[in-house]
Amino acid sequence: MRHRTLVTLGASLCTAAALGLGTPRVAVAAPESCSYAASQLRPTLTYGDTGSTVRQAQCLSNKWGGQPPKLALDGVFGSVMLKKIEWIQGCHGLPPSGVIEGRTWHVLYHPAPDCYDPYPA
DSSP states (O other): OHHHHHHHHHHHHHHHHHTTOOSOSOOOOOGGGOOSSOTTOOOOBOTTOBSHHHHHHHHHHTTSOSSSSSOOOSSBOOHHHHHHHHHHHHHTTOOOOOOBOHHHHHHHHSOOSOOOSOOOO
């Protein structure tokens, strides 16, 4: 069974390469290392908010690629964080509102393994 799975995975990767899909632009690490706020604490956050839950969202968003590569973990929801949250939302097919709410918290904790949307200039 394991051999069949590896063969199928290899064939899928070859097909993806042949189609020009290449490697993903975003590498995502496990979000478990972010511990500024309890994972069950998921309030709605908007531009200008501050505190430990903002710091948690910053830490989780740093698991994504894109530019800037890392947000400062200062607990302030500023314009750079707003731009990154909008990009993350777009990568998951969510409206790019910049508001961190239930669905956005979910993707921060359970990110897609890749995103082919270019990071906004």
